Amino acid sequence: MTDSIEKPVEDRTICFLDLTKFEQGEIIRGGCLVTDALTRPIEFWVSGVIKPSSIQKILYGDTLQEYISIDLIGVPLLESLEASPELILVREAEFLKLRQRVDMPVLWVRATVDGQYVLQALPGYENEAEAGREILPRRLRGRNIVEPFLRIRSAVEEAHQLSVGEQTRS
């Protein structure tokens, strides 16, 4: 984090991680977009199809969402990256627990009741939220922070339509 703060804002790279659901939530795919400070894309990764069966839903129970988010989507996508982003931004709270598995800040972009967005870190890493805000380029402070997630969602939908990736074994 110290290195990130010293790096000029325009040289920083940011990772946006999100998941998209299809077929009324039966199918899940993850997408990970690394951008430069202008949110121009540097790298993009998409997971294959994750389709838990009814038995698996029961057996995993409440742990299913976390397992999918962290072990099947988050960690594999981040491990695929060639770039080393300074910061990972997520829109699903489940991804926050990635912080325990990776060595870089993971911040949840949480919407507030008044339509603004705040950055929230995993408990125990609270100082990273404020530091993360400093890393963010000025133009991403505000509603613009959500825009790259829309691109991920759109790209993952297109990838799904084109059947990119292999089917999961479930």
Next chain:
Amino acid sequence: MSPVVVEPGKRSARMKPAPVFPAKNPQIRPTSTHRFPPGNELKPHALTVTEQLDVLMLGQSSASPWDVRIVRDGPYELPCVFGIESGPEQVDPELLPVRTMGAVFAPSGDEKSFRPKRLPRSYKPVRKDGGLSAEQVPGPIDLLRPGLEPSVLGSDTADLILPKELRSAQIEAINALLGHDVFLLADDPGTGKTVAACVALMNQFQQHQIRRALIMCHETGLRSIARILACWTPGLSVTTVTGNPELRKLDWATPAHVYIVTEETLRIDLEQGVLEGDALHFDLILLDDVQVTGLRFRDFPGVLDQLSSDIRWAVAGALPESPEDWTGLFRFLAPEEIGGTAGISLMDVKQRFEKYFLRRTKEQMRSELPPRNREVLWLDLTDLQAKRYEEVLAEERHRLAQLGEAVQPSHIETALNRLQIANNFAPGVLDGAKVRALVDLIEQISASGAKAVVFSQFREEGVARLHPVLEPYGVLKLDSAEPEDQHQRILSAFREQGHWHVLLLETGVAVAEDALVEATYIIHFDHHWNPAERMKAELRLHPLIFRAVPVNIYEFWTAGTVDEELYRVLGEKNLLPGEVPEGTRPTDLEGRITLDEWMDAILQVPGREGPERVAIPDAKGTGILPGTAVLRSKLSELSADTLMAAVETLMKALGYQDVEPIGEPGEQGGYVLAWQDAQGGVDRVLVNYMASNKNVGIASARSLMEEMHARGDCTGAYLITTSDFTTACRNFADETEGQLALVSGSELYRHLHILGQF
């Protein structure tokens, strides 16, 4: 029992006691108790049922098999209608990891470069095993890139991706295009139509409305379109379909977002079946700079009829001027709309297609257009022109080399003039790359009703030869041979008579005191190296004090010639026309390029501090060689196999440990590949040996270099002949900075003689 009625103020009677009955069997029988086993004593085991049970479940039909309790010999039975089969070997509860797929995106390449970019391809063609194959092919994730870029039309994101802000007229054009599957954008030339169309195209990709698009343009427009796409639509994979048939086949077959092609190339590829089947469908087809006048006399839409697409856009500099041209154009754009147009008037046909076009003039957009807009058009010489150009360049280099220290600026100017003339026209004809580009541009300008001035430095080799070329568009000529009293008459006719659209003007000829603001287009067909000379000519026509209709200025430069080096040097010195302050005098810039820079950096005259040829190591021996005739007869006696063996011996003597022939040796020669271990890897060279009685020319050297580059795995090449090389060929080898080495017959003989072959 009747209800008790209590009247207010009255007391009720006392209730009688209820009867009492004894309870039967009041004792609760004891039952057995069992110690509940702690968790660690519980051994879960899979319930294995090996028989089929028919169980009927009443009520809740969504319960899974795990919710069913089957009690044997008990008082309750829950009948259900599905069979239960379970066994631990049939259930795999683990949710397994899935594959990830991704791509790292190359930077957009928006760094400043003073060279014309290569015509783009979405992949890299490589020659291997005698055939052409595609490397670095875009994968499915690469093709998602447009949607991952900031939106070109987002108010918060457009500035992140576009090189500059779109004008409101361009935004209006983009919205019109996006709102129609069929559309004609027909604004005046030079108002940014093609940029608007390309940005609209990018938006379609970003919204995932289209996946594959075709842009058809003129030959001279290929570079211009490629440049606009590179600047305004970063993230799109673009392939320019050009080159030999084998390469074009690979172009069509390799995935890309956008294919750029000329009508001629498209026609040939369709006729030869290079493009067929599903490849005939594009989600969007864009026709750039359509010549809408005289469509009825041309085969339009011609080959386009064989293509299918959902969205069809056209960009032109004017609207069609006859009903037949309208129906001709819309026969492609919207064939279902042209029914019943036979005999229709121009006004009616325009009204019928009203919803499908947008037309604005420069005058209408005046407030938002810059007063002067300058555009550099890079053009590629035709094969005939390139051959002649190389000859002239070789001659001039030789002449300047001979002059040595005595060379003066006037010698440089003479060389530049000869090269300019070679650039202007192919030998013996009124054709050439620049002529074609000029005709395409004048066609658009005259169709829009505007006027243009075309400058040339040369009277005979410029203005005079261009006159007949531009005659169909209404051209007047003013050169130094014209008597001065005629100048005013010509200028007045050009200003006042609407049918004169072009004034051919020799640079330096005065146009009297009056400005010529009627000409809103200026074209430098050829030009002095000094940008201030051009600006002086322009200012004479359009003085700064006039804020007339905006002027578009075009400069023709030729790729693959000395123009590239001159442009690079000017750019490094901030002397490109757009960078020189208005009002700079030509004399202010005269010494800015030194004689050494002219000789070394731009004209690359050999024998100075230029690159050295890679020399064959000096042989040790008697040094006694036979004369040329004997030499040639000795070498010509060698059979194809023996010559190849001799070449292999030579390459090994030069230090290459491994030598491998490529294909069978022919009577005329062949190829071998030679390599050796070097620091950092393998040093591999491609060798072309030729059995010939004539001196080998530059074409063979050029072809070998192309082959070498196409392979992608060689650091250099050797061209070996049993005869000798032309001067042009030797000069070409010098320019390769050591990548190409030449071995003449005498050198080959000397080495073989030393090695005991002769």
